[in-house]
Amino acid sequence: MGRVGYLLLGIAILLIGIFSWKYLFPSEEKRVIKQFELLSQYVEKVAEEDILSAANRMKNISQLFADPCEFKIEGDSSYSFIGSYTREEIKGYALRGRSYFSELSLRFHDYKIEFPEKHRAEVRLTGRLTGRSTAGERVDEVRELFCLLKKDKNVWLLDRLEVVEILKR
Numbered sequence: 001m002g003r004v005g006y007l008l009l010g011i012a013i014l015l016i017g018i019f020s021w022k023y024l025f026p027s028e029e030k031r032v033i034k035q036f037e038l039l040s041q042y043v044e045k046v047a048e049e050d051i052l053s054a055a056n057r058m059k060n061i062s063q064l065f066a067d068p069c070e071f072k073i074e075g076d077s078s079y080s081f082i083g084s085y086t087r088e089e090i091k092g093y094a095l096r097g098r099s100y101f102s103e104l105s106l107r108f109h110d111y112k113i114e115f116p117e118k119h120r121a122e123v124r125l126t127g128r129l130t131g132r133s134t135a136g137e138r139v140d141e142v143r144e145l146f147c148l149l150k151k152d153k154n155v156w157l158l159d160r161l162e163v164v165e166i167l168k169r
Contacts, residue, residue, distance in 0.1 A: 001019070025045060028156075029113050032121050036108045039064055043094075045104040052097065062091040065158045066150055072162040096139050101139070104131035119151035124164070142166075 007147040024042055042061045045054075072080040074077045085093070098104060148160040 028115065028121070032113055032123060032156050033111055035064055035149065035158065036111075036123075036125065037134075039106060039158075040106050043098070043104060043106040045098050045101055047102055054095070058091045058095045061094050062087040066074060066152070069158055070160040072160075074163065093156050100133055102132045102134050104139075105129070121149040121151075123147045123149065 026036075039061065042057045044057075047150075067087045068084045069082050069090065070084050073079070080091070099137065107128050107130075108125050109128075110124075110126045114122045116122060120127070124144070124146055127143050127145050129143075131139045133139060143163050143164040146160075146164050147158055148161045149156045149158045
């Protein structure tokens with residue numbers, strides 16, 4: 001192998017190293033986004049979901065939140081959710097909320113992430129909830145959210161979730 005071969009081999013090893021580093025050691029911003037991706041994954045409900053899968057998803061959802069976590073979701077009297085809730089309470093509310101749907105999807109986008117302190121993150125993002133109620137009604141809601149996360153034992157946990165604005169489609 002000549003000089004060019006060794007040079008290409010060196011470049012290939014360097015590129016593999018860089019990609020491995022980025023994959024194995026993601027930035028704090030990517031770790032924060034990962035928590036919202038997990039929340040999306042756990043909230044999702046498909047038709048004919050079995051009870052064990054639902055129970056596992058509820059346990060996983062609650063683990064994404066600080067204990068307790070503050071919520072400020074104002075609406076009409078039928079769905080205002082304001083206060084500080086434990087993980088067990090969050091799990092219960094999530095289970096009840098999902099029971100009204102036969103299909104459910106939650107997606108997040110337009111992340112704006114800031115780190116005002118070492119173990120704190122402020123996130124503004126858009127959330128879109130879509131699905132079908134058990135009565136057959138189509139649901140499609142878009143909200144702008146403000147979230148505070150805190151880092152606990154190297155894991156980002158949702159510490160506060162607030163609906164800032166109802167967005168029109």
